Amino acid sequence: MILALLPPCRGALVGRRFSLAAALLLAFVWLSPASARAQTDLPVYDDGLAAGWENWSWASVDLASTAYAHDGATSIAVDAGAWSALSLRHAPMDTTGYGKLTFWINGGPVGGQRLMVSATLNDAGQPSVAIGPLAADTWQFVEIPLASLSADDVDNFTGFWIQEGTGNTAPTFYVDDIVITGSVPTIPAPPLDGGMPLYDDAFTSGWQN
Numbered sequence: 635m636i637l638a639l640l641p642p643c644r645g646a647l648v649g650r651r652f653s654l655a656a657a658l659l660l661a662f663v664w665l666s667p668a669s670a671r672a673q674t675d676l677p678v679y680d681d682g683l684a685a686g687w688e689n690w691s692w693a694s695v696d697l698a699s700t701a702y703a704h705d706g707a708t709s710i711a712v713d714a715g716a717w718s719a720l721s722l723r724h725a726p727m728d729t730t731g732y733g734k735l736t737f738w739i740n741g742g743p744v745g746g747q748r749l750m751v752s753a754t755l756n757d758a759g760q761p762s763v764a765i766g767p768l769a770a771d772t773w774q775f776v777e778i779p780l781a782s783l784s785a786d787d788v789d790n791f792t793g794f795w796i797q798e799g800t801g802n803t804a805p806t807f808y809v810d811d812i813v814i815t816g817s818v819p820t821i822p823a824p825p826l827d828g829g830m831p832l833y834d835d836a837f838t839s840g841w842q843n
């Protein structure tokens with residue numbers, strides 16, 4: 635008797651609301667893993683070390699050199715003897731959601747430096763990536779995927795070093811604008827079912843450039 639008093643469309647409406655809620659929940663679940671993994675860029679150095687970073691270098695470094703600056707007023711000047719390094723250290727951190735170690739580097743008046751970049755996990759150096767020879771008086775952008783440094787998706791990343799890589803004293807080089815970038819989450823494209831194709835290998839009928 636009560637059912638008979640309900641509007642005839644009530645059952646259909648409730649069903650539609652349930653379907654919409656279920657779809658929203660599914661979309662949330664579908665998007666959440668990628669969204670949760672994304673991180674904003676983590677600054678390491680611009681005109682000084684960012685919070686949480688310490689200078690653990692065993693090369694001679696000036697963290698506020700005004701001789702060269704890619705941005706702002708200062709960069710890090712590095713006078714590296716054989717195999718010595720600019721080393722920047724952070725308390726053990728999780729790199730899930732981070733993508734690359736990026737920085738700008740300048741070979742200074744002389745140039746020619748060949749260097750090796752290594753991440754550290756629990757302060758232990760990992761296999762290195764070679765960079766250089768650096769160009770004199772030229773800022774170059776370097777970006778190295780954390781995966782190439784054996785430091786992606788680890789929970790014990792403790793920083794990195796940029797090391798003289800030939801066994802000889804290197805001319806002074808300069809490093810600025812060091813950032814560990816947040817990775818861009820990979821979200822698959824929605825299916826085209828029901829959509830209107832504009833272009834695949836050529837414009838579809840009715841569309842013009």
Ligand SMILES: [Ca+2]
Nearest residue numbers: 680705706708
């Ligand atoms: Ca700077």
